Amino acid sequence: MAFLEVSSLHKSYRIGAATLSVLRGLDLLVEKGEMLAIVGASGVGKSTLLHLLGGLDTLDEGTIQIGHADVGSLPDADIVAFRNAHVGFVFQFHHLLPEFSALENAEMPLRIARRPLPESRLQAKALLGRVGLGDRLTHRPGMLSGGEQQRVAIARALVMHPSLLLADEPTGDLDEHTADDLHLLIREMHREHGLTSVIATHNPRLASACDRVLRLADGRLWAA
Ligand SMILES: Nc1ncnc2c1ncn2[C@@H]1O[C@H](COP(=O)(O)OP(=O)(O)OP(=O)(O)O)[C@@H](O)[C@H]1O
Numbered sequence: 293m294a295f296l297e298v299s300s301l302h303k304s305y306r307i308g309a310a311t312l313s314v315l316r317g318l319d320l321l322v323e324k325g326e327m328l329a330i331v332g333a334s335g336v337g338k339s340t341l342l343h344l345l346g347g348l349d350t351l352d353e354g355t356i357q358i359g360h361a362d363v364g365s366l367p368d369a370d371i372v373a374f375r376n377a378h379v380g381f382v383f384q385f386h387h388l389l390p391e392f393s394a395l396e397n398a399e400m401p402l403r404i405a406r407r408p409l410p411e412s413r414l415q416a417k418a419l420l421g422r423v424g425l426g427d428r429l430t431h432r433p434g435m436l437s438g439g440e441q442q443r444v445a446i447a448r449a450l451v452m453h454p455s456l457l458l459a460d461e462p463t464g465d466l467d468e469h470t471a472d473d474l475h476l477l478i479r480e481m482h483r484e485h486g487l488t489s490v491i492a493t494h495n496p497r498l499a500s501a502c503d504r505v506l507r508l509a510d511g512r513l514w515a516a
Pocket residue numbers: 305306307312314332333334335336337338339340341
């Protein structure tokens with residue numbers, strides 16, 4: 293069985309009297325350990341799909357099975373628990389908390405999960421070291437470069453040891469060289485952490501670093 297299985301997924305947005313139908317019967321199978329890129333024109337629904345996979349938004353019709361969880365039908369409280377335990381997110385804009393240090397940002401998911409501080413600190417430190425920021429622990433996001441901020445976001449996404457990594461245009465805001473370094477890091481972290489990864493991107497180099505590329509168009513996924 294696939295690790296992630298999406299069947300007949302439908303999602304529309306209602307804006308006043310109008311309905312915008314974004315996902316229209318989308319099917320997707322992702323094997324455990326696979327690193328999948330999703331490409332497609334701006335506005336086709338890549339972010340919408342990632343939000344649904346991570347339980348950040350609710351679907352209209354269809355099913356999303358991730359591991360043993362039927363994500364589409366979990367009650368709200370269970371969705372939050374599922375997300376915290378199993379899903380790591382990296383967004384285009386890192387969404388780090390500006391008033392907290394790199395270390396505090398990276399350990400935040402563990403703190404929210406009420407893990408003991410010394411253990412959280414050690415884990416977050418180790419991950420920040422791994423992403424190349426061992427000497428930036430006390431820097432706040434505003435004192436870090438864009439690439440460094442995104443490295444903190446990657447550490448934060450992985451600190452709970454998720455099984456699924458969802459990345460939405462993770463290097464969209466970076467220069468080419470910095471982006472390429474990040475692509476390499478994402479690939480390495482994917483392998484080291486035994487992740488299954490779904491990455492929405494406009495970047496052909498990131499897409500080609502993935503195991504498989506699918507194109508989102510007309511509300512469904514197609515071979516790219
Ligand atoms: N909360 C919302 N309410 C109404 N419409 C929305 C909402 N979120 C997204 N949309 C619309 O749904 C469509 C798909 O948006 P989405 O953000 O998923 O596209 P995308 O493929 O990620 O685009 P990009 O490559 O620019 O990030 C767009 O037309 C967008 O305007």
